[in-house]
Amino acid sequence: MRRTAVLVLAVVVLAMALVGWVSAADSGNDHVLQVSGSGSVTGTSDRVQISFAVETENSDVKIAQSNNALAMNNVVDALAAAGVPHDQMKTTGYSISPVYQQDNNGIFTSTIKTYQVTNTLQVTLKDPNVTGQIIDTAVNAGANSVNSIQFMLSDEQAQALRSQALAKAIANARSDADTAAAALNVTITGTQTADISQGYTPVVYSNYDTLASSSKSAAAPTPIQSGDITVTAQVAVTYTIS
Numbered sequence: 574m575r576r577t578a579v580l581v582l583a584v585v586v587l588a589m590a591l592v593g594w595v596s597a598a599d600s601g602n603d604h605v606l607q608v609s610g611s612g613s614v615t616g617t618s619d620r621v622q623i624s625f626a627v628e629t630e631n632s633d634v635k636i637a638q639s640n641n642a643l644a645m646n647n648v649v650d651a652l653a654a655a656g657v658p659h660d661q662m663k664t665t666g667y668s669i670s671p672v673y674q675q676d677n678n679g680i681f682t683s684t685i686k687t688y689q690v691t692n693t694l695q696v697t698l699k700d701p702n703v704t705g706q707i708i709d710t711a712v713n714a715g716a717n718s719v720n721s722i723q724f725m726l727s728d729e730q731a732q733a734l735r736s737q738a739l740a741k742a743i744a745n746a747r748s749d750a751d752t753a754a755a756a757l758n759v760t761i762t763g764t765q766t767a768d769i770s771q772g773y774t775p776v777v778y779s780n781y782d783t784l785a786s787s788s789k790s791a792a793a794p795t796p797i798q799s800g801d802i803t804v805t806a807q808v809a810v811t812y813t814i815s
Contacts, residue, residue: 605765606757608750609809612741616734618724618776618799621701624665625711626693626718634669634688641690644715648694651714655707657696666693693720699727705795724776724799731804735771738806743767746810754814765811773804 627644631637653659674686694716698707701724708719726734754761776799 604814606750606753606759606761606812606814607809608746608753608812609807610742610744610746610749611805611807612738612743612745613803613805614734614737614741615801615803616726616730618701618802619699619727619730620725621698621704621799622721622723622725623696623698623704623708623711624693624720624722625696625716626666626691626720627716628689628691628718630672630687630689632687634690637688637690638669641692645692645694648711648714648716651710652696652707655710657698657707661697661699663695664693665695666691701799704797704799708795708797721777721779722797723778724802726773726775726802726804731773734773734804735806738804739769739771739808742769742806742808743810746808750810750812754812757814759814761812762815763813765813767811768809769806770808771804771806773802776800776802 625648627641627648629637629641629644631640649659649662652662668691670689670691671685672687672689673681674684675681696707696711698704704722708722712719750761
């Protein structure tokens with residue numbers, strides 16, 4: 574009986590301690606001010622990724638493959654001669670797909686008409702100003718599809734702009750906190766937590782098939798403008814107040 578009484582007393586003491594801890598935590602949360610802020614900085618792209626493709630079609634799959642390989646090798650060699658290092662070129666896709674015949678009603682049959690071979694090459698450029706020139710070089714060498722052009726930031730440029738955007742976001746959050754504290758007649762005594770999120774969206778142009786098919790006969794170089802990129806940062810700050 575005595576051991577049971579001692580055990581019950583210990584449980585009661587522990588329960589009281591837990592209740593006291595939760596109450597203290599709740600009491601602490603009553604003396605905080607939560608605000609959020611955002612900041613943005615605009616910069617110029619210093620990287621560009623271009624996705625080229627060579628598409629060939631033939632009733633004999635081996636001939637389609639051979640023609641495709643020859644054309645893509647010509648594209649790679651031409652890009653290398655234009656100053657694009659091989660480590661800035663990589664294959665991102667390769668497919669062989671049957672093309673089925675259609676009947677008089679336009680419905681596909683089970684008869685294979687030809688085979689289509691597609692080889693996709695991604696090229697990364699450190700100078701966006703030569704984008705149009707590189708597109709023309711690839712198309713003239715045999716690329717017949719430009720799937721996308723993506724203007725981006727280098728890691729160094731992105732980090733510098735993120736720091737600026739974050740500084741603006743924190744300054745905006747603190748400004749709002751000071752205004753709220755003055756209106757509530759309280760004093761900010763410190764920072765409890767800060768949650769940060771950052772990022773940017775590359776500028777992407779896609780579906781350049783028409784451009785690729787017409788560039789071979791174009792007298793003037795293809796004009797491509799990168800545009801600006803906006804880096805944003807958001808911060809949620811919890812300040813302690815008294």
